[in-house]
Amino acid sequence: MAGADGIRLGPADGPLRPLKLPGACAAFAPDGTAVATVEKGVIRVFDPATGAERARFEGHRGDVTDLTFSPDGALLASSGEDATVVVWAV
Numbered sequence: 003m004a005g006a007d008g009i010r011l012g013p014a015d016g017p018l019r020p021l022k023l024p025g026a027c028a029a030f031a032p033d034g035t036a037v038a039t040v041e042k043g044v045i046r047v048f049d050p051a052t053g054a055e056r057a058r059f060e061g062h063r064g065d066v067t068d069l070t071f072s073p074d075g076a077l078l079a080s081s082g083e084d085a086t087v088v089v090w091a092v
Contacts, residue, residue, distance in 0.1 A: 027066065031075035036092060038078055040066040045080055047092055059090045 028039045030050070037050045043066060047057040062082035070079050071092070078090045 027069055029069035029071055029078070031071045031092075032073055033075055036071070036075060038069045038071070038092075040069060040080070043082075045069065045078070045090070047078065057090075057092060059088075061088050062086065 028037055030037050034050065036047050036056065038045055038047045040046075043060065043062055043064070045059040045066060046055055047059075048055055059078075059080070062080065062084050063086075064083035066080050066082045068081045071077065072079070076092060078092050079087055080090065081087045
């Protein structure tokens with residue numbers, strides 16, 4: 003759930019906790035072990051349990067408009083206003 007205090011995470015049957023992550027776009031890995039965000043063309047992958055940054059990717063020549071993980075969570079695809087799709091190994 004997104005709100006003024008950041009992305010809120012937690013189990014479906016438990017309390018949510020705030021986790022402030024940068025960016026206007028976010029995608030979760032299918033198994034929930036990673037969340038990717040994008041801000042100013044920089045894609046960052048975080049551990050949702052701790053908020054620790056795990057990876058950072060740059061390469062689009064404009065704003066990134068969408069993020070999605072592969073079904074196994076090993077790859078992250080990003081598309082941008084530069085009309086490209088880039089696949090990153092997470």
